Amino acid sequence: MPKVLISDKMDPLAAQIFRNRGVEVDEITGKTPEELMAIIGKYDGLAIRSSTKVTKEILEAATNLKVVGRAGIGVDNVDIPAASAKGVVVMNTPFGNSITTAEHAIALMFALARQLPEADASTQAGKWEKNRFMGVELTAKTLGLIGAGNIGSIVADRALGLRMKVVAYDPFLTPERALEMGVEKVELDQLLARADFITLHTPLTDQTRNILSAENLAKTKKGVRIINCARGGLIDEAALKKGLESGHVAGAALDVFAVEPAKEHPLFGTPNFISTPHLGASTTEAQVNVAIQIAEQMADYLTTGGITNALNVPSLSAEEAPRLKPYMALAEKLGSLVGQLAHGGIARVSIHSEGAAAELNQKPIVSAVLAGFLRVHSDTVNMVNAPFLAKERGMEVREIRTEREGDYHSLIRVSVKTGAGERSVAGTLFGDAAPRLVELFGVKVEADLAGDMLYIVNEDAPGFIGRLGTALGEAGVNIGTFHLGRQSAGGEAVLLLSVDDPVGPDLVAAVRALPGVKTVMALKF
Structure with missing residues (x-):
């Protein structure tokens, strides 16, 4: 459990x-x-x-x-x-918490527009300073969205309902999505120059840190009001304080700070500044x-095995997982096979899915290939860290789909480029469940990939199989399965044998000494 x-x-x-x-x-x-x-x-x-x-x-x-x-x-x-x-x-x-956070941003925008916290404090202090709190309407104002993802799109929808004009800066926002949202896609400098209100809805990354820097705050329209319910660190807080004190920034409302909990802060007490203690997600x-x-x-x-909303591995729904499981098993075995057989530095790994395999979510299949491939070198590799480790090693990973069927209803081909050239293996599923190798380095061969195996390349000549069987028998090794393939009569033949016991170096040496043997390697799956 x-x-x-x-x-x-x-x-x-x-x-x-x-x-x-x-x-x-x-x-x-x-x-x-x-x-x-x-x-x-x-x-x-x-x-x-x-x-x-x-x-x-x-x-x-x-x-x-x-x-x-x-x-x-x-x-x-x-x-x-x-x-x-x-x-x-x-x-x-x-x-x-998307709706909750978006609503909090809208609430802070209203609070800034009508100076609600100050007006509340003044009134409850026994004053009646009606003329002091002259607010502004939101209708017809321009709202600048920095970040138009899930929360940003909800804010945009609410703002459009308030009859605001919405412009959005987001490098990942497509023109089609902007049209669907009803916003105008702009560059950051355009947003800064046009927006009456700016609200931030982007994660904190190296690219977004201090996106409202002193330099960018200086580019904003005089009288701008700024709201941040996203992450602390998106705004240069010292520069924001100067903007508020000079009057260039008419108001700011922060729900998040660079350092939290923010029990003391230079912005506290600054005129026209509203703060809340990271309440964006705080609703029942x-x-x-x-x-x-x-x-x-x-x-x-x-x-x-279902994966949803993961940040470091492809998503895989609980419904997809059973269907993908046999393909991922095949992909991992093919990756392991080519990893054990390929020599030299690996510059590129290509994963080509054909037929039914091409219709599936490819990311888990690619991750399974890389996990099988890299596990040859490390016993701590799995589908989660395999893409990370491949990238760390400078490997180029290519993903190719061909929806038409070839000789098989479904096929996965794994190719690697090394200093010695390109080598590839291919496999399919029998009965949509059983992984089976069908091609090895250009040679047609049908084989299960399981347990301990011997890979042999030899000259296709009479008597070889008999000599091999004798050598294995003398070594006390029992053959489980025997798979043979060749490109042409009298050329090179490829043998894949499964055996009942681990293959030691002495057995490899004995097979290598047989006449006609060119290559012999022990494999394990």
Whole structure:
């Protein structure tokens, strides 16, 4: 039974979902990093919110960990490169609090437009300063979206309902998607120059850090109002303070800060500044939603192999997993075969799917090939870290699809380019379930890939099979299966033998000494 640790406070429904799905769960919150390191080794899954920091050191101690699930969208408290290298899936729930966060951004926009916090404080202090709080309408104003993904698109929809004009900067926003959203796609400088309100909805990356820098704030329209409910660090907070004090920025509302909890901050007390304590996801509905979603996602992965909302491995739905499983098994065996047989530095790996295989989600198939290929060199490789390790080694990975059928209803071909040239192997599924090799380095051959095997290239001449059988018999080795292929009579023949025992160096040497043998290698699957 898989075992999960919930290390941050989470709705009780999460633990109940794990138990209902056959996953054992412990709820242990408030642990120090040292205390967490002492217990994490016995868990297959770790469910967190924002308090737990999943560092490289925590991951090193997590010897059985398979998945980290973040109930929420932000994962800057997880060392994703270290998790990928360790083979740990990292998941989040990007949609569970989307509406809540978008509504908070709209609420802060209204609060800025009508100076609601200051007006409330003044009125409750016994004043009636009606003329002091002269606000602005949102209708007909231009809203600039920095980031037009899931949350940004919801904000755009709400803003259009308020009769605002919406312009959006997002490098990944296509013209077609912008048209569908009803927004105008612009470059960042255009947005800064035109927007009356700017709201940020982008993750914190090296590219987005301080995207509203002092230089970019200076490019904004005088009187701009800025809202950030995304991540701290997107705005140069010192430059924002200067903008507010000079009057160039008419108002700013931050729900997030570069350093949290922000119990003291230079912006506090600045005129026309509103702050909230990272409340973007803080509604009853959102807290329940993200807890339920992360529990369901983690349980799916631990019990069926389904992968949803993963940040370091292709998604694979629980419905897809059973259909893809035999193809992934075939892909992994082909990757392992070519990894064991290919020599020299690997410059490129190509995965070509034909027929029915081409209609499937290719990312898991590619990951399975790379896992099989790289496992020859490391016993810690899996589908999660294989693409990461391939990239780290400078390998080019190509993915090719051909939907038409060839000789087989479904075929996967794996080719590698080395200093010695290009070599390829191909396989199919018999009965849509049983992986079978059908081509080896250009030679047609049908073989199962399982257990201990011998790969032999020899001259196609009478008497060779008899001599090979005698040599194996004298060594006390029993042949399980025997697969032979050749390109032409009298040329080179390829043999794949499965044997009942591991193939040692003495047996390899004995076979290599037989007349006509050109190559002999021990294989293991």
